[in-house]
Amino acid sequence: MTFDELRLSQAEYAKALADKLARKMSHSLAAAKGADFIPYTVREGKWVPAGPVGRSSISWWTNGFWPGEMWEMYRLTKDEAYKEEAERAEKMLDEALYNIDALHHDVGFMWLISSGVNFRMTDNDQSRKRALLAANILAGRFNPLGFIRAWNGNRTGWAIIDTMMNLNLLYWASDFTGDPRFRKIAMIHADTAMKYFEREDCSCNHIVIFDPETMAFVNNPAGQGYASGSSWSRGQSWALYGFTLSWIHTGKKEYLDTARRVAKYFVSQIQDDWIPRIDFCQPADVDLKDSCAGAIAACGLIELARQVGGEEAEFFFNAGVNMLKAMDENASDWSDGYPAILTKCSSAYHNGDHHIAMVYADFFFIEAVRKLLGDEFLFW
Numbered sequence: 178m179t180f181d182e183l184r185l186s187q188a189e190y191a192k193a194l195a196d197k198l199a200r201k202m203s204h205s206l207a208a209a210k211g212a213d214f215i216p217y218t219v220r221e222g223k224w225v226p227a228g229p230v231g232r233s234s235i236s237w238w239t240n241g242f243w244p245g246e247m248w249e250m251y252r253l254t255k256d257e258a259y260k261e262e263a264e265r266a267e268k269m270l271d272e273a274l275y276n277i278d279a280l281h282h283d284v285g286f287m288w289l290i291s292s293g294v295n296f297r298m299t300d301n302d303q304s305r306k307r308a309l310l311a312a313n314i315l316a317g318r319f320n321p322l323g324f325i326r327a328w329n330g331n332r333t334g335w336a337i338i339d340t341m342m343n344l345n346l347l348y349w350a351s352d353f354t355g356d357p358r359f360r361k362i363a364m365i366h367a368d369t370a371m372k373y374f375e376r377e378d379c380s381c382n383h384i385v386i387f388d389p390e391t392m393a394f395v396n397n398p399a400g401q402g403y404a405s406g407s408s409w410s411r412g413q414s415w416a417l418y419g420f421t422l423s424w425i426h427t428g429k430k431e432y433l434d435t436a437r438r439v440a441k442y443f444v445s446q447i448q449d450d451w452i453p454r455i456d457f458c459q460p461a462d463v464d465l466k467d468s469c470a471g472a473i474a475a476c477g478l479i480e481l482a483r484q485v486g487g488e489e490a491e492f493f494f495n496a497g498v499n500m501l502k503a504m505d506e507n508a509s510d511w512s513d514g515y516p517a518i519l520t521k522c523s524s525a526y527h528n529g530d531h532h533i534a535m536v537y538a539d540f541f542f543i544e545a546v547r548k549l550l551g552d553e554f555l556f557w
C-alpha cells in the first residue's frame with residue numbers, strides 16, 4: 178500500500194480522534210486561560226508548571242510545547258482561541274530568551290514549535306526574530322570538534338540524544354537565511370550521534386560524555402534511563418523521530434537508514450500492550466511505562482512510513498497506529514475535568530515522576546493525529 182492508502186485506511190479513526198481532541202482541548206485551554214505560568218503537568222486536577230509550585234522557571238525546557246500544542250490544535254480546528262493562547266505563551270517565553278545563563282540546547286524545543294511555527298504560519302516578524310535568535314544560541318553551543326553541548330555548568334563535554342530534535346531549528350535557520358552554517362553544524366552533530374550514540378543492537382545511548390578538548394570518549398552514564406548501557410525508551414524515540422527529520426531536511430541517506438534501524442529496534446521492544454516501558458532494559462517485574470516515548474515514536478513511525486515504501490512502510494505505519502490506539506484506549510483521560518490527555522508518562526526512571534501527565538506527550542499525540550489526518554505541515 179502507498180502511504181496515502183495506509184493513511185486512508187485509518188481515516189475514520191483519525192476523524193473520531195480529531196473530534197475527541199477538539200472537545201477535550203477546549204476544556205484544557207479553558208483550564209490554562211490567564212495562568213501566569215506555562216502548563217507542564219496536572220496536580221489535583223489542575224495544570225501546574227514544572228517544578229515545585231511557585232518556583233518554576235520560565236527557562237524550563239518543555240515550555241515551548243504548550244504554545245506548540247496550541248498551534249497543533251489551531252491547524253486541526255482553525256479556532257482562533259488556540260492561536261491567541263499560542264501567542265500569549267510565546268510572549269511569556271521572551272523572559273527566557275534573554276536569560277542566557279539559564280539556556281541550554283533545548284532552545285529548539287522552546288522556540289521552533291512556538292515562534293518558528295508562528296512565523297511560518299502567520300509571517301509574524303517578531304516570531305521570526307525570536308526563532309533566529311534561538312538558532313544562533315544553539316549554534317553557539319557547538320564544539321567544533323563535532324558536537325553540540327547539551328547542558329551548562331561543568332558539563333562541557335556532554336552530548337545527549339535528545340539534541341537530534343533540536344537540530345531542526347538549525348535546518349530551518351539555514352533554509353530561511355540561505356546561510357549554510359546552521360545546517361553544517363546540525364549535520365556534524367548528527368554524524369557524531371550516528372557514530373557514538375547508536376549501539377550494535379541499534380539502540381541508542383542517552384548521554385555521551387566527550388573530552389571537550391580532544392573529543393575522546395569518556396563515558397555514557399544512565400541519564401534518565403535505568404543504567405549505563407540500558408535503553409531509555411524516550412531517548413530511542415528522540416533518535417527515531419530526530420534521524421527521520423534530519424533525513425527529510427538534508428536528504429542524507431545514512432540518517433534515513435539510522436532512523437529505520439532504530440525504529441525496528443524500538444518496535445521489537447514493545448510488549449503486547451503497545452505502551453513503551455520507561456527503559457527497555459528495566460527489570461522484568463517493574464511495570465513502569467512512558468506514553469510520552471510512545472507518542473514521539475508514533476510521530477516518527479508515521480513520518481518514516483511516508484518516507485519508505487512497501488512492506489516496510491506498512492510495518493512502521495501499523496506500529497505507530499497501534500501505539501496511538503493503545504494510548505487512546507488505555508493511557509489517557511478524555512474527561513472534561515482533567516486538563517491533560519495522556520496519563521502514563523514518566524519523566525525519568527530514577528528520581529522522576531511516574532505515570533503522570535506531561536505537556537510534551539500531549540503535543541506529540543496531537544501531532545501524530547494530525548499526520549494521520551493528512552496535514553503535511555511539518556512543525557520541525
Ligand code: GLY
Nearest residue numbers: 238339401411524
Ligand atoms: N529531553 C528530556 C526528556 O525527554 O525528558
